[in-house]
Amino acid sequence: MSQTASSFENYKIKQSLERIERKRSHTGATSLVSLYMPHGTSIPDVTQQLVNERGTAANIKSKATGKAVIAALSSILNRLKQVRTLPDNGLVIFCGITQTGKVEYFPIRPVQPLTRKMYVCDTRFHTEHLRDQLEVKEQFGLMVVDRESAAYALLRGNHMTFLRKLHSFVPGKHGKGGQSQRRIQRGTEILAKDHLRRAGETASELFLEIPDLKGIVVGGPSLAKENFVRGDFIDFRLRDKIMGTVDTGYTGEQGIRELMEKSTEILKDVRYLEEKKLVQTFLSELGKDTGLVAYGHKEVMKAMELVAVKTLLISEELDVIQTKVVCPQCNYEKQEAVKARNFVEFEEEIIKSNCPECGSSKLSIDDTQDFVEELGNRSAETGALIEIISIDTEEGVILFKSFGGLVAILRYPIREM
Numbered sequence: 001m002s003q004t005a006s007s008f009e010n011y012k013i014k015q016s017l018e019r020i021e022r023k024r025s026h027t028g029a030t031s032l033v034s035l036y037m038p039h040g041t042s043i044p045d046v047t048q049q050l051v052n053e054r055g056t057a058a059n060i061k062s063k064a065t066g067k068a069v070i071a072a073l074s075s076i077l078n079r080l081k082q083v084r085t086l087p088d089n090g091l092v093i094f095c096g097i098t099q100t101g102k103v104e105y106f107p108i109r110p111v112q113p114l115t116r117k118m119y120v121c122d123t124r125f126h127t128e129h130l131r132d133q134l135e136v137k138e139q140f141g142l143m144v145v146d147r148e149s150a151a152y153a154l155l156r157g158n159h160m161t162f163l164r165k166l167h168s169f170v171p172g173k174h175g176k177g178g179q180s181q182r183r184i185q186r187g188t189e190i191l192a193k194d195h196l197r198r199a200g201e202t203a204s205e206l207f208l209e210i211p212d213l214k215g216i217v218v219g220g221p222s223l224a225k226e227n228f229v230r231g232d233f234i235d236f237r238l239r240d241k242i243m244g245t246v247d248t249g250y251t252g253e254q255g256i257r258e259l260m261e262k263s264t265e266i267l268k269d270v271r272y273l274e275e276k277k278l279v280q281t282f283l284s285e286l287g288k289d290t291g292l293v294a295y296g297h298k299e300v301m302k303a304m305e306l307v308a309v310k311t312l313l314i315s316e317e318l319d320v321i322q323t324k325v326v327c328p329q330c331n332y333e334k335q336e337a338v339k340a341r342n343f344v345e346f347e348e349e350i351i352k353s354n355c356p357e358c359g360s361s362k363l364s365i366d367d368t369q370d371f372v373e374e375l376g377n378r379s380a381e382t383g384a385l386i387e388i389i390s391i392d393t394e395e396g397v398i399l400f401k402s403f404g405g406l407v408a409i410l411r412y413p414i415r416e417m
């Protein structure tokens with residue numbers, strides 16, 4: 001699976017998990033079921049196991065808890081009847097009576113294959129294994145360089161691996177006066193350049209072989225790092241990945257540790273850079289009039305239908321969920337559009353508040369429509385990639401304000417018919 005496809009899936013699953021993690025059983029009873037089924041799990045076996053669990057639940061001392069467990073298991077068993085085979089990465093089901101007072105059911109397709117089967121019944125849902133899968137595993141190169149030394153490390157998540165230290169002999173700047181001083185100075189400059197060249201070669205040797213290296217941060221206490229980045233010392237493939245320079249007080253391994261602490265802000269900008277590039281690609285195709293773009297809701301949808309979309313760019317501002325809030329007591333109904341990133345808070349608010357008509361506390365969200373998720377399902381069928389673009393960059397604002405937040409980069413031009 002490509003990096004970009006999973007960036008969208010990660011984004012959507014993270015939203016779902018945040019919602020699921022706030023759920024609690026309605027009376028504090030251990031009645032919320034988390035069921036992890038790796039691909040290849042036998043559905044009849046799981047069904048049998050759940051039927052057995054349901055039988056045991058009838059003997060639970062607290063009648064309320066027993067009933068809640070039975071309700072959760074019955075709901076899962078009903079849904080499993082419709083499942084023939086599990087998705088490639090398996091399936092996770094969260095189900096039970098939550099603080100809403102209703103049985104809620106959340107099926108999640110993991111982004112990576114599940115490795116083990118698990119059944120837990122608790123007061124909350126267990127999402128830890130899905131969280132682990134989402135943990136960012138991007139790799140970055142760290143490099144500290146000064147006039148005569150260089151050090152290299154690899155950063156993966158929060159884990160740093162020190163790779164190598166390099167030391168060249170470059171004499172200090174102080175020397176005798178006169179002609180010999182100039183000669184020494186020239187010699188020193190040549191040696192310093194040699195050192196930076198070697199530092200660049202070592203960077204190539206260490207970093208070029210790392211697949212999907214996301215970026216490189218260069219640190220150091222002196223101007224040498226700027227000279228290194230600006231000069232012709234580093235392979236062009238690595239130069240494109242340099243994300244910035246950072247002043248450090250130290251060199252060597254200590255300098256690397258310092259660099260790691262100081263570069264968190266720079267590393268956070270990686271996604272922004274990706275987003276900028278994606279929008280720039282769209283704008284450049286548009287400017288060159290290659291016919292390889294579509295914008296405007298109708299045009300983009302047409303391109304989707306024709307399976308012509310390579311990448312769909314959607315502004316995060318369009319990631320809105322249409323909700324219907326209902327009161328079962330008096331049939332009060334209200335429709336509201338909620339930003340996906342605010343949905344969890346919205347849902348909690350609804351659970352806490354009373355019906356404005358009859359004052360009942362049974363207000364609940366009856367129906368939701370998630371436009372972006374629907375687009376996601378449709379693009380999965382057509383092989384299009386989806387990218388959610390924030391409005392935290394200038395390009396993201398352009399996408400939202402000038403293009404309605406929805407554009408596509410196409411595989412082939414669509415001719416007017």
Ligand SMILES: [Zn+2]
Pocket residue numbers: 327328329330331332355356357358359360
């Ligand atoms: Zn009401």
